[in-house]
Amino acid sequence: MSHSIAKITVLPGDYIGPEIMSAGLSVLKAVSEGEFDYQIDEQPFGGAGIDQKGDPLPQQTLESAKASDAVLLAAIGGPKWDNAPKRPERGLLAIRQDLNLFANIRPTAISQAMQKYSPIKQVAPVDFVIVRELTSGIYFGKPREIDDHHAIDTMCYTDEEIRRVAKVAFEMAEKRRQHVTLVDKANVLATSNLWRRIVEDVSADYPTITYDTKYVDATAMKIISAPEQFDVILTENMFGDILSDESAEITGSLGTIPSMSRGTTGPALYEPIHGSAPDIAGQGIANPLSMINSVALMMRHSFNRPDLADDIADSVDAVIESGIVTPDLGGGSTTDQVTSAIINKIRERR
Amino acid sequence: MSHSIAKITVLPGDYIGPEIMSAGLSVLKAVSEGEFDYQIDEQPFGGAGIDQKGDPLPQQTLESAKASDAVLLAAIGGPKWDNAPKRPERGLLAIRQDLNLFANIRPTAISQAMQKYSPIKQVAPVDFVIVRELTSGIYFGKPREIDDHHAIDTMCYTDEEIRRVAKVAFEMAEKRRQHVTLVDKANVLATSNLWRRIVEDVSADYPTITYDTKYVDATAMKIISAPEQFDVILTENMFGDILSDESAEITGSLGTIPSMSRGTTGPALYEPIHGSAPDIAGQGIANPLSMINSVALMMRHSFNRPDLADDIADSVDAVIESGIVTPDLGGGSTTDQVTSAIINKIRERR
Numbered sequence: 001m002s003h004s005i006a007k008i009t010v011l012p013g014d015y016i017g018p019e020i021m022s023a024g025l026s027v028l029k030a031v032s033e034g035e036f037d038y039q040i041d042e043q044p045f046g047g048a049g050i051d052q053k054g055d056p057l058p059q060q061t062l063e064s065a066k067a068s069d070a071v072l073l074a075a076i077g078g079p080k081w082d083n084a085p086k087r088p089e090r091g092l093l094a095i096r097q098d099l100n101l102f103a104n105i106r107p108t109a110i111s112q113a114m115q116k117y118s119p120i121k122q123v124a125p126v127d128f129v130i131v132r133e134l135t136s137g138i139y140f141g142k143p144r145e146i147d148d149h150h151a152i153d154t155m156c157y158t159d160e161e162i163r164r165v166a167k168v169a170f171e172m173a174e175k176r177r178q179h180v181t182l183v184d185k186a187n188v189l190a191t192s193n194l195w196r197r198i199v200e201d202v203s204a205d206y207p208t209i210t211y212d213t214k215y216v217d218a219t220a221m222k223i224i225s226a227p228e229q230f231d232v233i234l235t236e237n238m239f240g241d242i243l244s245d246e247s248a249e250i251t252g253s254l255g256t257i258p259s260m261s262r263g264t265t266g267p268a269l270y271e272p273i274h275g276s277a278p279d280i281a282g283q284g285i286a287n288p289l290s291m292i293n294s295v296a297l298m299m300r301h302s303f304n305r306p307d308l309a310d311d312i313a314d315s316v317d318a319v320i321e322s323g324i325v326t327p328d329l330g331g332g333s334t335t336d337q338v339t340s341a342i343i344n345k346i347r348e349r350r
Numbered sequence: 351m352s353h354s355i356a357k358i359t360v361l362p363g364d365y366i367g368p369e370i371m372s373a374g375l376s377v378l379k380a381v382s383e384g385e386f387d388y389q390i391d392e393q394p395f396g397g398a399g400i401d402q403k404g405d406p407l408p409q410q411t412l413e414s415a416k417a418s419d420a421v422l423l424a425a426i427g428g429p430k431w432d433n434a435p436k437r438p439e440r441g442l443l444a445i446r447q448d449l450n451l452f453a454n455i456r457p458t459a460i461s462q463a464m465q466k467y468s469p470i471k472q473v474a475p476v477d478f479v480i481v482r483e484l485t486s487g488i489y490f491g492k493p494r495e496i497d498d499h500h501a502i503d504t505m506c507y508t509d510e511e512i513r514r515v516a517k518v519a520f521e522m523a524e525k526r527r528q529h530v531t532l533v534d535k536a537n538v539l540a541t542s543n544l545w546r547r548i549v550e551d552v553s554a555d556y557p558t559i560t561y562d563t564k565y566v567d568a569t570a571m572k573i574i575s576a577p578e579q580f581d582v583i584l585t586e587n588m589f590g591d592i593l594s595d596e597s598a599e600i601t602g603s604l605g606t607i608p609s610m611s612r613g614t615t616g617p618a619l620y621e622p623i624h625g626s627a628p629d630i631a632g633q634g635i636a637n638p639l640s641m642i643n644s645v646a647l648m649m650r651h652s653f654n655r656p657d658l659a660d661d662i663a664d665s666v667d668a669v670i671e672s673g674i675v676t677p678d679l680g681g682g683s684t685t686d687q688v689t690s691a692i693i694n695k696i697r698e699r700r
């Protein structure tokens with residue numbers, strides 16, 4: 001951080017995006033009172049970027065993000081832009097590349113308070129993190145072509161792209177249960193074989209960490225049948241996309257999960273893992289917890305304020321336990337009621 | 351079929367492969383008595399092919415398969431060949447291509463008898479089929495390269511490759527609940543966009559079938575939270591690999607699920623969906639049901655004997671319900687005990 005006042009770029013996005021962002025910002029305000037100075041710069045992004053500036057990632061939005069200490073994003077996209085020449089999701093892919101956010105970090109845990117929401121019968125203690133490579137692989141590889149008779153996508157990786165994200169995973173494991181699992185398809189893919197070589201090499205620098213590998217198809221099974229075996233899962237972009245959504249589902253509480261995307265330097269980006277939920281937009285019933293948890297994650301990792309992050313996390317847990325939850329978690333509370341309850345808990349703690 | 355005696359190529363493979371193949375062949379013999387004439391030609395394949403002929407798919411094995419009416423495969427691979435220059439799995443990829451088995455069909459159902467094995471709390475009636483493209487995509491695309499600093503895999507599809515497997519899916523839906531879901535990543539991949547165009551086009555020939563599309567990450571969630579919405583899932587090779595294993599896991603009974611791989615003409619191949627389970631090989635406790643169900647699938651689809659397929663299926667259900675199951679299903683019975691119980695049931699029905 002180069003300034004004394006933290007600079008946060010805020011991207012509310014589309015449909016329920018602005019609703020949950022407003023909840024997240026209220027909690028940020030409450031937790032920061034007398035504790036943390038910040039200023040926010042709100043910018044259009046995604047569908048809102050298309051509508052206001054003709055681009056899902058307008059130049060000014062990108063500049064604001066680059067000049068910030070952290071970026072908060074709610075959710076983007078939706079049917080309104082299905083036939084747009086450049087869809088909202090292109091903005092997401094672009095900001096990841098332009099901010100060099102090569103590591104996407106997704107906590108998958110089932111806390112005591114959340115156990116009952118899991119669709120799985122025997123919930124072993126689940127607490128793992130997926131580190132997904134986010135700026136390379138088949139998402140960005142060239143050639144990418146389509147004509148009437150053929151189409152091609154290219155999955156490519158360089159040693160450096162693998163090495164830097166592998167380090168993130170091993171460093172994370174050092175602060176956790178000391179275990180990294182590389183997930184790949186090394187019995188089929190050349191890129192997976194490069195991942196094996198490089199990650200094996202990186203693992204030598206972390207002698208306290210146990211390291212193993214697993215095929216992506218087997219992992220899709222184990223996430224359901226034996227998720228307790230995972231601590232840090234490291235994987236490439238496409239596999240990470242699929243496995244992290246599957247993992248979110250086994251917690252039964254998609255509407256609560258935040259994520260962090262980061263590079264080596266520069267601002268990190270924090271966002272809920274779910275989409276913009278056009279079906280419930282405007283009804284005031286969107287679950288704000290994923291956005292509020294994203295704010296907590298930001299306080300912990302970008303601003304080194306674990307105390308404030310804990311204030312938020314503990315208040316969220318208390319509110320869930322008291323049954324003040326939105327319809328997606330089987331409750332009858334509104335976005336505002338959940339948010340107010342959390343703010344009250346935070347104030348009680350002061 | 352060009353001969354009056356059915357010709358079946360049998361590939362027992364590795365580790366538990368021969369154990370469950372022997373069970374499958376005993377059931378085939380029992381159900382065929384006085385009903386169905388066949389001859390089998392057993393050939394080395396996978397690790398056994400490497401050991402006996404220096405190749406996971408020896409020439410003679412391929413010739414036998416090509417000249418057959420159907421191929422039965424048990425399971426291949428294992429630690430013994432981890433450092434083989436050409437691993438057993440290469441044989442699997444090669445036989446798929448050489449027999450042009452472009453459609454892999456995986457039933458995912460939870461029968462009354464199996465409900466208790468599912469790891470999911472609220473098992474809705476699950477009964478869907480995944481039609482996975484099996485001979486193209488990133489498994490076979492060129493360039494496929496690796497050096498010390500880069501690696502490349504190529505996902506490519508032609509319109510014809512998509513069209514022929516799409517037809518298989520729509521024809522299957524006509525005999526089921528009239529619904530096809532194309533699973534793709536059309537918000538990112540060029541190949542997915544070609545899939546959308548072609549499958550949309552194919553769907554026009556099947557006016558009674560409802561057709562929709564879903565992203566692969568969302569599908570990985572819905573398979574857990576709302577699997578009842580699927581009838582036929584159509585998808586490309588890599589996505590199919592991941593989603594079909596995930597689907598198998600929600601049934602809780604991996605050891606029971608068969609699969610079929612077919613082309614337009616020529617023999618189809620039937621095999622369990624699980625691997626060669628080196629950890630339990632030689633103990634006589636491998637679950638034979640996946641292999642026995644593969645035999646039933648073969649009788650139904652390659653030999654047009656639904657009566658014999660039903661004899662097997664009903665006997666399998668009865669034996670499961672009577673609690674005669676192997677340890678993977680929580681029972682204490684051996685491979686032989688389960689197999690004998692099924693054969694007795696078949697004989698009782700005569």
Ligand SMILES: CC(C)[C@H](C(=O)O)[C@@H](O)C(=O)O
Nearest residue numbers: 089090092093241537538567
């Ligand atoms: C919207 C889409 C391009 C994106 C992705 O696939 O990366 C999303 O699924 C995610 O995981 O953030």
Ligand SMILES: CC(C)[C@H](C(=O)O)[C@@H](O)C(=O)O
Nearest residue numbers: 187188217439440442443591
């Ligand atoms: C062994 C492997 C190459 C194979 C595949 O990925 O196709 C297997 O996982 C399967 O699904 O049959």
